[in-house]
Amino acid sequence: MEKIRQKNLPAEERRNVTVEAVIDLAATTNPSDITTAAIAKHMKLTQGALFRHFPNKEAIWQAVMKWVAERLMSRIEKAAEGLDSPLEAMQAMFLAHIAFVSEHPGAPRMLFGELQGAKATQAKSLARALLKQYAELLNELIKTAKSRGELPHELDNQAAATLFIGTIQGLVMQSLISGDMDQMRRDAPGVFAIYRRGIACTGTAKRDE
Amino acid sequence: MEKIRQKNLPAEERRNVTVEAVIDLAATTNPSDITTAAIAKHMKLTQGALFRHFPNKEAIWQAVMKWVAERLMSRIEKAAEGLDSPLEAMQAMFLAHIAFVSEHPGAPRMLFGELQGAKATQAKSLARALLKQYAELLNELIKTAKSRGELPHELDNQAAATLFIGTIQGLVMQSLISGDMDQMRRDAPGVFAIYRRGIACTGTAKRDE
DNA sequence: CTAAAGATAGTAATTAGTCACTATCTTTTC
């Protein structure tokens, strides 16, 4: 069960190892500073050998984004599974997302890094697709919640979904900044509590008009 | 008032122009992809000439971060000025921040880009200082709001401040992703409304325990 | 006339990607 130094791996296995190496590196390195040489070194391979398994660097990035998208979505969907209340489902998704990121700090960095770029790479379009799918999932939940009376009808769906994702992104950014991934796990419940009250609460509290 | 092509600018003026050129470029380019050559080209100067005014690239980035920190903080403080209610002040700050970013999309990109990096540059420590100052300002407002009864005492200050900043960062990220800075301005009021209810609302709404 | 600002033309280091060759595994054939 130990991580033994493997040689002559079959192609697909080697590609998987490569993706993990990149996620690993991205935990401590700015994605755009990750060189093919660094990737190769981290997996104890020569730089040239990488190109036996990927046509170019962009293909590596694409594979990484696919990995992130698949793992993250499946994790989130699994967390929401079986929960009857949409609000409870959203909370479970929120915490699952945070947990995933704190286990793989490199994942959000790759995502943000890719989205930040100007040119329309294929990796970028994968990242966009992920966010879109996420937003749709949330919209469904919010709609169901409204129909069940768990959320007020006056609630702005768009804003609620934006804030849900934005809140996570904000937490992630602040953890990246402090360099402490546990901070995120600590802050998550309290932050979500505020979000939940924000969308559930109908009254406009105090207003002086 | 027109942007006339200036030559032989005095040193300080040239440095200002340089900073603006970088912010400009950062609006469409990943900060770590911005080369000294690109900066020079954008301000119609030769690359070598840049180093007459900055000892190295890091010094340029430092100047940029200083620019961002000063302009952003002064803008936010001005927005909150004269507002008696802390909650109103927070809303004004929120909207001012969003407005600033939508006018200078390059600013947050430089900030995030710098914070993302592993190594401890001076530009990075400026960025950290900015966020810290911001958080303290928020904390003061929240405390005052509590003492005036505008916010409930049970509210978690830390979480509220985190979410305030996080919400903005999230909005920024999503605008960067869609490439449409106006999206941010459109979403901001609705999103802040939810945040405001979230911190102001004491009741736990519906809970099934 | 001189000092500051810019142009020109470099440098050394680093980057993604290539290539001829070697090592190892898998399949075929008798």
Next chain:
DNA sequence: GAAAAGATAGTGACTAATTACTATCTTTAG
């Protein structure tokens, strides 16, 4: 069932382009 043949994986040295940065010459402004 073992040797031959082919396929697959990895090596190490290379390249062309790009990078931040520098040295030297030229222009301009006061």
